[in-house]
Amino acid sequence: MNKVGQFDEQFKGASGEDRDLNIKILKIGGKLRLDESILVYHDRDLSFRSFLRKYYNYGRAAHKLSKRYHDLKRLSAKDCLHFYLSILKKYRAFNEKIMTFVLLTLSQLSTLIGYHSVILSKQE
Numbered sequence: 001m002n003k004v005g006q007f008d009e010q011f012k013g014a015s016g017e018d019r020d021l022n023i024k025i026l027k028i029g030g031k032l033r034l035d036e037s038i039l040v041y042h043d044r045d046l047s048f049r050s051f052l053r054k055y056y057n058y059g060r061a062a063h064k065l066s067k068r069y070h071d072l073k074r075l076s077a078k079d080c081l082h083f084y085l086s087i088l089k090k091y092r093a094f095n096e097k098i099m100t101f102v103l104l105t106l107s108q109l110s111t112l113i114g115y116h117s118v119i120l121s122k123q124e
Contacts, residue, residue: 003028003030004021004024004025004028004030005024006021007020007021008020008021010064011061011064012057012060013053013054013057013060013061014057015054015057015058015060015061016058016060016061016062016064016065017061019061019065020065020068023065023069023072051103051106051107051110052106052110053110054110055106055107055108055110055111055114056110056111056113056114056117057114058110058111058114059110059111059112059113059114059115059116059117059118060114060115060117060118061114062111062114062115063114063115063118063119064118084104087100087104088100088101088104
């Protein structure tokens with residue numbers, strides 16, 4: 001932890017500091033791994049508005065990360081599509097698939113708006 005520091009508190013609204021820390025770890029040759037024995041529970045009661053705000057803030061953080069780490073490889077559209085389709089495949093019921101699709105679409109639109117709001121406001 002001493003080599004990469006701690007969470008960067010410049011990321012507002014709990015959106016991006018964990019991704020930033022992961023990138024720093026990878027850049028110094030560290031490894032990330034999934035430990036399925038660890039359970040993280042976020043005690044959040046999201047309203048529709050707070051859900052959209054959360055992803056809007058993720059978009060703003062993504063812009064900051066893209067500026068900070070402009071040399072990172074980006075996922076292709078094909079890889080992104082594969083990722084989201086893999087989420088939809090986990091649900092059997094049609095109504096669950098539709099609801100998941102709607103929430104994924106709204107989350108990504110909110111992220112996109114947050115990302116571009118930084119560009120439009122020139123608050124880089």
